[in-house]
Amino acid sequence: MEIYFCTGNKHKLKEYKAILEVAGIKVKKVSAKLIEIQANKLEDVAKEKVKTAYEKIKKPVFVEDAGLFIEALNGFPGVYSAYVFKTIGNQGILKLLNGIKNRKAIFKAVIAFVDENHKIHFFKGCCKGKIAYSIRGNFGFGFDPIFIPKGYNKTFAEDVELKNKISHRKRAIEKFVNFLKRKYLSKS
Amino acid sequence: MEIYFCTGNKHKLKEYKAILEVAGIKVKKVSAKLIEIQANKLEDVAKEKVKTAYEKIKKPVFVEDAGLFIEALNGFPGVYSAYVFKTIGNQGILKLLNGIKNRKAIFKAVIAFVDENHKIHFFKGCCKGKIAYSIRGNFGFGFDPIFIPKGYNKTFAEDVELKNKISHRKRAIEKFVNFLKRKYLSKS
Numbered sequence: 001m002e003i004y005f006c007t008g009n010k011h012k013l014k015e016y017k018a019i020l021e022v023a024g025i026k027v028k029k030v031s032a033k034l035i036e037i038q039a040n041k042l043e044d045v046a047k048e049k050v051k052t053a054y055e056k057i058k059k060p061v062f063v064e065d066a067g068l069f070i071e072a073l074n075g076f077p078g079v080y081s082a083y084v085f086k087t088i089g090n091q092g093i094l095k096l097l098n099g100i101k102n103r104k105a106i107f108k109a110v111i112a113f114v115d116e117n118h119k120i121h122f123f124k125g126c127c128k129g130k131i132a133y134s135i136r137g138n139f140g141f142g143f144d145p146i147f148i149p150k151g152y153n154k155t156f157a158e159d160v161e162l163k164n165k166i167s168h169r170k171r172a173i174e175k176f177v178n179f180l181k182r183k184y185l186s187k188s
Numbered sequence: 189m190e191i192y193f194c195t196g197n198k199h200k201l202k203e204y205k206a207i208l209e210v211a212g213i214k215v216k217k218v219s220a221k222l223i224e225i226q227a228n229k230l231e232d233v234a235k236e237k238v239k240t241a242y243e244k245i246k247k248p249v250f251v252e253d254a255g256l257f258i259e260a261l262n263g264f265p266g267v268y269s270a271y272v273f274k275t276i277g278n279q280g281i282l283k284l285l286n287g288i289k290n291r292k293a294i295f296k297a298v299i300a301f302v303d304e305n306h307k308i309h310f311f312k313g314c315c316k317g318k319i320a321y322s323i324r325g326n327f328g329f330g331f332d333p334i335f336i337p338k339g340y341n342k343t344f345a346e347d348v349e350l351k352n353k354i355s356h357r358k359r360a361i362e363k364f365v366n367f368l369k370r371k372y373l374s375k376s
Contacts, residue, residue: 035225035236036225036226036227037223037224037225037226038224038225038226038233038268038271039224045226048223073275073276073280074274074275074276075275076271076272076275076276076280077275078271078275080226080268080271080272083226083264083266083268084264084268086262087261087262087263087264087265087266088261088262088264088284092261092264092284095283095284095286096276096280096283096284098283098286
């Protein structure tokens with residue numbers, strides 16, 4: 001089967017293709033200027049985006065929103081992770097956590113999918129971890145070089161295989177794939 | 189005359205009332221849950237908000253969006269100033285600028301007003317300045333305690349009269365008032 005993914009982020013597209021194609025699902029990229037709202041929850045951002053995407057292409061389509069939520073910074077950068085990465089970057093996050101012992105952080109991803117009956121389905125994935133004391137590794141993108149998943153010693157950017165196995169994105173995709181299989185593949 | 193202001197920020201409301209009532213314009217607050225979009229420009233955020241506000245109340249109405257743009261941080265916190273203030277606060281900004289000599293910053297405000305013909309008008313105000321090395325003063329709100337306007341030594345939070353005289357908000361309101369006077373008051 002084929003599925004439409006509306007995104008402007010080539011790194012995300014690559015990660016989705018890698019994981020979904022293993023499950024026999026072909027990802028087709030759709031480009032559309034989507035409205036991203038300012039909200040506290042990823043679900044709210046994803047919901048508005050996917051509604052616009054559906055209105056434009058009139059076919060089942062999904063979007064994804066992700067963010068890094070740092071406990072000691074009251075959830076910052078959260079839903080604004082992309083903007084914060086673009087402006088102050090990993091170096092900025094490390095500076096903000098300078099002298100702070102609580103390094104707990106959580107990566108969250110939310111997939112919003114509109115089906116052929118205009119119904120929106122959400123699939124969430126989380127990955128707990130901590131913020132490193134320095135920027136480490138060259139894989140992945142965004143805050144990967146400063147995020148160490150719980151139970152490991154490497155950042156996501158140091159071990160891309162680990163990332164694709166246990167990341168927030170992987171976990172959201174897993175739920176999404178199970179849903180797609182139940183809904184579509186079992187009928188064929 | 190009376191004019192509707194759609195805002196959830198009581199501090200802004202207070203500043204608008206103080207300045208507009210001197211010009212003989214009464215401000216009435218309207219509460220409505222407005223969609224704030226994620227965009228790089230204040231104008232884009234204000235435009236979407238005021239359209240929603242107008243659809244809800246069906247009367248001429250204005251909204252305002254403001255932000256602090258710090259040169260050394262690539263414009264951060266910019267259009268996301270409210271969220272950034274709520275999470276990392278003034279202390280976070282000072283930490284990010286630790287060891288950075290370029291303290292240049294600019295406060296920007298954009299008023300978007302929909303008139304009775306559904307036309308949107310924008311009024312912009314800027315105030316150049318620099319970021320202080322510590323949090324100073326108790327007046328104002330948000331980033332006022334770390335912003336020192338160009339040509340002065342006090343922060344906005346140390347001198348509220350100065351703020352109401354030269355702030356980005358004051359400058360945007362001045363343009364707005366002149367427009368309102370030309371458009372409405374001259375006919376009465």
